[in-house]
Amino acid sequence: AKAQAAAGSRFGFDEIEAGVDLEHHVAPGYDADILIRWGDKVFADSPDFDPMNQTAEAQARQFGYNNDYIGFVALEDSPDHGLLFVNHEYTNAELMFPGFAVVRDDKVELGDYTKELIEIEMAAHGGTILELRRNGDGKWEPALDGAMNRRITVSTEMQLSGPVAGHDRVKTNADPSGTKVFGTLNNCAGGVTPWGTYLMAEENFHGYFSGELPEGHAEAENYKRLGVPAGWYQWASFHDRFDVSKEPNEANRFGWIVEVDPRDPNSVPKKRTALGRFKHEGCETIVNGDGRVVSYSGDDERFDYVYKFISNTTFNPDDRAANMDILDDGTLYVARFNEDGSLDWMPLVHGEGPLTAENGFADQAAVLIEARRAGDALGATKMDRPEDVQPNASTGKVYVMLTNNTKREEANAANPRPKNAFGHIIEITETDGDFASTKSTWEILLKCGDPKIAEVGATFSPATSENGWFGMPDNAAVDADGRLWVSTDGNNEADTGRTDGLWAIDTEGEARGTSKLFFRVPVGAEMCGPLFTPDGETLFLAVQHPGDAGQATFEAPATRWPDFDDAMPVRPAVVMVTKQGGGRIG
Numbered sequence: 341a342k343a344q345a346a347a348g349s350r351f352g353f354d355e356i357e358a359g360v361d362l363e364h365h366v367a368p369g370y371d372a373d374i375l376i377r378w379g380d381k382v383f384a385d386s387p388d389f390d391p392m393n394q395t396a397e398a399q400a401r402q403f404g405y406n407n408d409y410i411g412f413v414a415l416e417d418s419p420d421h422g423l424l425f426v427n428h429e430y431t432n433a434e435l436m437f438p439g440f441a442v443v444r445d446d447k448v449e450l451g452d453y454t455k456e457l458i459e460i461e462m463a464a465h466g467g468t469i470l471e472l473r474r475n476g477d478g479k480w481e482p483a484l485d486g487a488m489n490r491r492i493t494v495s496t497e498m499q500l501s502g503p504v505a506g507h508d509r510v511k512t513n514a515d516p517s518g519t520k521v522f523g524t525l526n527n528c529a530g531g532v533t534p535w536g537t538y539l540m541a542e543e544n545f546h547g548y549f550s551g552e553l554p555e556g557h558a559e560a561e562n563y564k565r566l567g568v569p570a571g572w573y574q575w576a577s578f579h580d581r582f583d584v585s586k587e588p589n590e591a592n593r594f595g596w597i598v599e600v601d602p603r604d605p606n607s608v609p610k611k612r613t614a615l616g617r618f619k620h621e622g623c624e625t626i627v628n629g630d631g632r633v634v635s636y637s638g639d640d641e642r643f644d645y646v647y648k649f650i651s652n653t654t655f656n657p658d659d660r661a662a663n664m665d666i667l668d669d670g671t672l673y674v675a676r677f678n679e680d681g682s683l684d685w686m687p688l689v690h691g692e693g694p695l696t697a698e699n700g701f702a703d704q705a706a707v708l709i710e711a712r713r714a715g716d717a718l719g720a721t722k723m724d725r726p727e728d729v730q731p732n733a734s735t736g737k738v739y740v741m742l743t744n745n746t747k748r749e750e751a752n753a754a755n756p757r758p759k760n761a762f763g764h765i766i767e768i769t770e771t772d773g774d775f776a777s778t779k780s781t782w783e784i785l786l787k788c789g790d791p792k793i794a795e796v797g798a799t800f801s802p803a804t805s806e807n808g809w810f811g812m813p814d815n816a817a818v819d820a821d822g823r824l825w826v827s828t829d830g831n832n833e834a835d836t837g838r839t840d841g842l843w844a845i846d847t848e849g850e851a852r853g854t855s856k857l858f859f860r861v862p863v864g865a866e867m868c869g870p871l872f873t874p875d876g877e878t879l880f881l882a883v884q885h886p887g888d889a890g891q892a893t894f895e896a897p898a899t900r901w902p903d904f905d906d907a908m909p910v911r912p913a914v915v916m917v918t919k920q921g922g923g924r925i926g
């Protein structure tokens with residue numbers, strides 16, 4: 341049965357039915373077209389995708405794997421010319437490589453890695469910068485001749501910038517300067533700055549390191565707090581820098597926010613150390629009323645923290661070059677959500693409060709490299725896995741996605757459910773719309789999960805239909821009309837009878853807390869990267885790890901989306917949603 345429009349809702353679309361199948365689904369009256377898929381060309385002279393004969397060299401010139409964050413900037417020369425940024429968070433070897441994975445005792449087992457396979461993985465990580473042109477149908481197409489097109493990979497030269505640059509703790513055998521790093525890892529969400537640069541957040545970087553630190557090494561506590569090394573990947577077998585016994589400081593050079601100037605394809609991306617080192621889900625940036633720049637970031641781990649960075653200098657809308665190092669100079673704050681609904685943003689500044697040499701913080705670099713430990717010392721609130729933190733410029737509110745935490749035993753006001761399987765969303769009100777405020781308030785917008793199951797304790801409004809509820813909020817977007825949209829990660833795995841998708845959520849008036857399903861992904865996938873173009877007429881969505889359900893392998897994925905061709909593997913892809921006949925989405 342179709343849901344009645346909720347009274348006062350700001351969304352007019354007809355919602356789709358929740359469920360699980362091999363395809364994606366979008367609300368009636370909309371088109372959802374594939375923009376670009378893993379292996380597609382990024383340059384006019386990129387090789388064609390040949391899944392049975394993959395090489396690292398080809399992959400480095402093709403669209404990477406597991407698209408996550410999507411950013412967009414409109415270019416000045418034409419309303420039909422834009423620049424797309426896409427993160428490639430991680431790789432699924434079992435789905436990528438032919439003949440590599442077998443199912444034994446209901447478990448997927450990987451074969452033996454060659455150097456080439458590892459280097460394909462490394463080239464499939466990172467990001468893509470891609471010029472787009474809009475055709476007469478109002479749909480965007482990759483402009484493969486675009487002069488700004490670029491692939492960023494684990495081999496791209498980058499610069500450590502800000503307070504940690506050149507510090508002894510980031511020097512390695514290969515880089516005695518402590519400033520020159522190759523590549524970026526596990527770029528989950530990200531952001532676009534007001535001056536049009538692309539921010540790539542480094543999230544689960546610990547998974548790429550193997551080996552054992554030398555006995556009694558000074559980084560032992562630091563690495564333990566971050567789970568380094570986790571050994572998820574075999575890269576250390578062929579690249580010593582991922583072996584902490586051989587290059588013990590390399591892991592201090594990951595876990596940062598990377599800023600890329602997309603206008604110059606030869607620019608050296610900068611790791612902005614002033615924003616702290618942790619498992620950054622994303623980094624959404626806003627210009628405050630006084631011109632200072634504020635960036636929000638969640639640390640996606642159970643019992644970790646929410647942060648914001650406030651710049652010292654102000655954004656200059658008339659001088660792009662003057663903005664390029666704003667993110668090197670400012671103060672990082674960590675959040676304490678008090679039981680009375682107030683919120684303290686506490687500065688991570690060496691020498692203030694407990695952040696002293698006596699407590700093991702030798703200098704400001706130590707505070708930033710070990711931001712988690714600094715947050716521990718300050719008494720920040722341990723959260724249920726902070727994912728995207730999304731400011732809304734039109735309301736002065738900030739939305740925090742807390743995806744889940746089944747290991748929580750003790751509740752607190754901001755994380756009110758023990759064994760929180762479905763997550764929740766917090767709404768921060770920055771005082772008087774001042775995003776640089778250090779004393780704010782907060783309340784819970786939604787506790788997620790199925791409202792029919794009383795013990796779940798979900799709080800969607802009664803106007804929310806059977807299709808409208810969701811669990812595991814992950815990414816969020818605010819559209820051109822200031823409305824909130826949330827995408828999810830894990831509904832299929834949690835066996836909710838529905839896949840992940842994109843839901844539209846009313847936050848104002850009597851419809852507050854009403855959620856409607858707009859788009860859902862094929863089986864096995866997660867929904868990432870929701871991004872509306874500034875004109876509100878295109879929505880870009882990232883379908884990540886499609887087909888990754890059950891004992892999926894290259895030969896037997898759970899779906900062959902989006903090609904549905906037996907000669908093609910399942911492929912992560914970016915989807916472009918437009919309204920039939922044109923107009924704003926939603």
Ligand code: FEO
Pocket residue numbers: 429528529543621640727814
């Ligand atoms: Fe990569 Fe926090 O999800």
Ligand code: CA
Pocket residue numbers: 408429528829866868884
């Ligand atoms: Ca993801």
Ligand code: CA
Pocket residue numbers: 528529621727814815829
């Ligand atoms: Ca995520």
Ligand code: CA
Pocket residue numbers: 727743814829
């Ligand atoms: Ca997630």
